[in-house]
Amino acid sequence: MAIPRIIVCLVCLILCSQQTLIAAETKAKPNFIVIFADDLGYGDLECFGHPKFKTPNLNRMAAEGARLTQFNVPVPYCAPSRATLLTGRYPWRHGVWFNPAPDGGRFRSGVGIADSEVLLSEKLKQNGYATICIGKWHLGHDPQYYPTRHGFDDYLGILYSNDMRPVNLIKGEEILEYPVIQANLTKRYTDRAVEFIRENQKRPFFLYLPHAMPHKPLAASEAFYKKSGAGLYGDVIAELDWSVGEIFKTLKELDLDENTFVIFTSDNGPWFGGHTAGLSGMKSTSWEGGLRVPMIARWPGKIPKGQVIDTNCGSIDIFPTILKQAGIPLPTDRVIDGKDLFPVLTEQAKTPHEALYSMKGNFLFTVRSGPWKLHVKQSPRQLLANQGKDWIDPRGPDGVTIIAPYEQAMPDQPPGLLTGDQPGPMMLFNLEDDPGEQHNVAKQNPQVVARLKKLYDQMQTQVPDSIRNFNQKPKKKAASSR
Ligand SMILES: [Ca+2]
Structure with missing residues (x-):
């Protein structure tokens, strides 16, 4: 029996409109960018009170979004802080409470993020996001721990700190370059970040950009070296600020600005030469100088402009905050210590935490x-x-x-x-x-x-x-x- 043409047309029409709807939904999903500086102190940015360093792009980001003044990391050094950002869990739950180091002692190899942990990258990838990690990984440097095995489609960077040897630059899972010229790292990472945004402008993406700088040894490219008038540290900060500017320039050019939630923060307090804006201590200490970091959140039309938020919260909250905005439920088979920060960012809600631990x-x-x-x-x-x-x-x-x-x-x-x-x-x-x-x-x-x-x-x-x-x-x- 021949199917009447009108019914065929109707079925086609319904299928087409469903396709359009799915496409529209995919496009409507927000993009997420997390820029994670290394050892950047609470007072290392102009908008957080540094008397000499100039950070015009970050100042603008803060003016167009929210600047958080009581934002904490759970550990005053690198690897545990990173695993917490990506899992929403304290180090005693995700298990990375130490710094893997290829040239170190007891954490030289065979240690890293467990397969059983659920990472932000994995959740977003499973839900149709393009994902990339550009920069310092530090959640293990044996192949089973590589970013590409933990939810990232692609990777470019040094798998650990830039003072650990060998300083290999990895692309995907292969060594791209050894030894790496550290002075070019910020620029190379930025170029790849911009390229990734362009490649994925028509689908939702997650760009995780954990910069190498200003972790020691400091290095800046020719365009910035000796240009800030505030020493090598100032040059490095100026280049990081330029990097942020390039990302926003790209988002605006591609008309993605209003659909992209951008977070800028640091993994722990500063080492020598950095600045805590009057807080005590430094990196690797449990004083506020070690644990409190600058944090800026920007999302035009969603996060009100020009806010200064002094609510107790921390990097532990980024995982649930981003998943909520992506419409992805939290894992229910484990403790997630972090809380959704969106009410804090948009409605000046009180802290969701009775206490924060280090x-x-x-x-x-x-x-x-x-x-x-x-x-x-x-x-x-x-x-x-x-x-x-x-x-x-x-x-x-x-x-x-x-x-x-x-x-x-x-x-x-x-x-x-x-x-x-x-x-x-x-x-x-x-x-x-x-x-x-x-x-x-x-x-x-x-x-x-x-x-x-x-x-x-x-x-x-x-x-x-x-x-x-x-x-x-x-x-x-x-x-x-x-
Ligand atoms: Ca660090």
């Missing part, structure tokens, strides 16, 4: 709740405090590629405050009254100490024994009594 090595260190911060464990305010002026940062890459070795910052350029009460365990600070963590007020506030310690103890029960007891020597077997 870790150093295999220990929980601090707990933050409201204005209060309890240092349960003791952390120094400065590392390598007694080095002389002729000290050279040993954190160089392969000798053949080090740029400007004598211009790297020295320990006589501490990034944060070194003053204040002598560090010790169980110190309490009110960060509203005392943002520089100068005066321990534990004795005056025993109830606050008790409340925060209880929160700490509760979280401590969730840290697996394998992590908590990592450094303990195995107990000797009791002698047989026969």
